[in-house]
Amino acid sequence: MWERNLVLSAPGKVILHGEHAVVHGKVALAVALDLRTFLRLRPCAEGRVCVRLPGVGVVRSWDTPRLQALRRGFAGRRWEPDPAAQQLDTLREFAGIAAGASAPESLATLAFLYMCLAISAKYGDVLSVDILVWSELPTGAGLGSSAAYAVCLAAALLTACGAISCPLKEGESTARWTEEELTLINSWAFQGERVIHGNPSGVDNAVGTWGGALRYQSGKITPLKRVPTLRILLTNTKVPRSTKVLVAGVKEKILKFPAIMNPVLDSIDAISQECQSVLEAMPANPSPEYYPVLEELFDINQHHLNVIGVGHPSLDRLCRVTASHGLHSKLTGAGGGGCGITLLRPDTSPLAVEAAKRDLCACGFECWETNIGAPGVTLHSFSSLNAEVLHALSES
Ligand SMILES: Nc1ncnc2c1ncn2[C@@H]1O[C@H](COP(=O)(O)OP(=O)(O)O)[C@@H](O)[C@H]1O
Ligand SMILES: C[C@@](O)(CCOP(=O)(O)O)CC(=O)O
Ligand SMILES: [Mg+2]
Structure with missing residues (x-):
């Protein structure tokens, strides 16, 4: 039986280049954001599993014996690590979720139930546990909130069942x-992402797990050699x-027009690689001369993302508004709305x-300057949390 309280967090991410193309085996460059999802896990005495997800309005609890029985119903079938459609159907029925529901x-x-x-x-x-998840990230806006959630769940559940250690020592x-x-943690978080995304590339959960700045291609994770201070x-x-x-x-479009779409994905791949070379050649505090190339790569990729069908009039507007100030933007994440990123030069006043x-x-948008390269999944002592997080996690 798990007897400790745990608090842990995982960062959201910004994809600089390679969203969507990465699902089809191309390179993506992604960096961890300084906005995080927090999870508090407490032992729950009465043989129940409780989950509260205020960000999406979920308060649910189940008897542990009912969950055990449900799990036994899958005896002989492997629960790991692949959420099969039939398993998900059974879980939907158990939780009263309509088939195909995507709310x-x-x-x-x-x-949560799958993991x-x-x-x-x-x-x-x-285990009889009480889990509360709270996030600084907007949900469904392209900043990897689904992956941060899945990474937190994986880390908490694996720690509580003893599959991994609890590295936080007294006084730390x-x-x-x-x-x-x-x-x-990353491999289980990927399974959580599969439940939410259907067919994720794995880049978001990799950044949520390791943090920093990564190149990602077909499951291969390579930390960037050097990342300059970028203002975004x-x-x-x-x-x-x-x-x-x-x-x-996007998959449908590729199947419909392979000869048209595949070269676009190849071009996005080349953009990611070009961007990586420029970033790795830049000094820590770069001078303005490196920026025209980075800006042009943003512009070209934004056009490509429109071509593959993930643009939106709101994102076009965002790009137009920033262009009127001499700044270059592209969508980030899945597009279709959500967030865009704008590159600021060191000398942008x-x-x-x-x-x-x-x-x-x-325009009704919300914007803020960010710091990138935040640490990946982390355990926290209560005393290290800021007042806002502490308040959110103290709600019971
Ligand atoms: N704080 C959270 N608590 C519970 N579920 C979350 C939370 N954040 C994200 N999710 C899940 O992730 C989904 C959003 O994922 P997605 O559409 O991939 O957008 P993004 O990852 O860009 O935010 C939500 O519909 C929800 O199921
Ligand atoms: C579009 C994609 O490349 C990134 C999706 O990111 P987000 O869920 O919009 O934050 C999908 C993926 O890589 O799994
Ligand atoms: Mg997501």
Whole structure:
């Protein structure tokens, strides 16, 4: 029986280049954001599993014996590591989720149940735990909230069932797991992403797990050799969209027009590689001369993303507004709304940034300057949390 309280967090991400193409084996470059999802796990005495997900309006609890019985119903079938359609159908029926439901609360509940049962089937009994997840990230906006959620769940459930250690020692404020443990967290988080995304590339959960700045291709994760300080303005158009639907739409387009779409994906791949070379050649505090290439790569990729069908009028508007201030933008994540990123030069004046922000806000968008390269999944002591997180996690 698990007897400790745990608090852990995982970062969201920004994809600089390679979204969608990465699902089809191309290179993506992604960096961890300084916005995180937090999970608190507490032992729950009465043989129940409780889950509260205020970001998507879920408050559910189940008797542990019912979950054990459900898990036993799959005896002889492997629970790991592949959410088979039939298993998900059974879980939907159990949780009263309609077939094909794609509302945030349905996907979040399904991912939780899948991970809870699959991990317990592999590593021990279903534990009586109370889980609360709270996030600084907007949900469904292209910043990897689904992956941050899946990474937090994987880390918490694997720790509670003893599959990985609890590295936080008395008196320490934060701690991280070993490389081997992170690899296990990442592989289970990928399964959670599969429940939410359908066919994820794995780039988002890799960034959520390892943090920093990564090159990702077909499961191969390579930390970038050197990442300069990049100033990035993030803008949320607040237009809702679903990654699962957009990823499926791109696949359909590729199947319909392979000779037209595959060269576009190859070009996106070349953009990611070019961007990587430029970033790795830049000094830590780069001078403005490196920026024209980075800006042009943003522009070209934004056109490509429109070609593969994941643009949106709100994103076109975002690009036009920033262009009127001499700044270059592209969508980030799955597109179809959600967020765009704008590259700021080291010499972009605070006044110019403020003017661009004002015009973006006048469109009903929300924007903020970010820090990138945040640490991956991390355990926290309560005393190390800031007041806002502490308040959110103290709600019971
Ligand atoms: N804080 C959270 N709590 C519970 N579920 C979450 C949370 N954040 C994200 N999710 C799940 O992830 C889904 C959004 O994922 P997705 O469409 O991939 O967008 P993104 O990953 O860009 O935010 C939501 O519908 C929900 O199921
Ligand atoms: C479109 C895609 O490349 C990124 C999706 O990111 P997000 O869920 O929109 O944050 C899909 C994937 O890589 O799995
Ligand atoms: Mg996602």
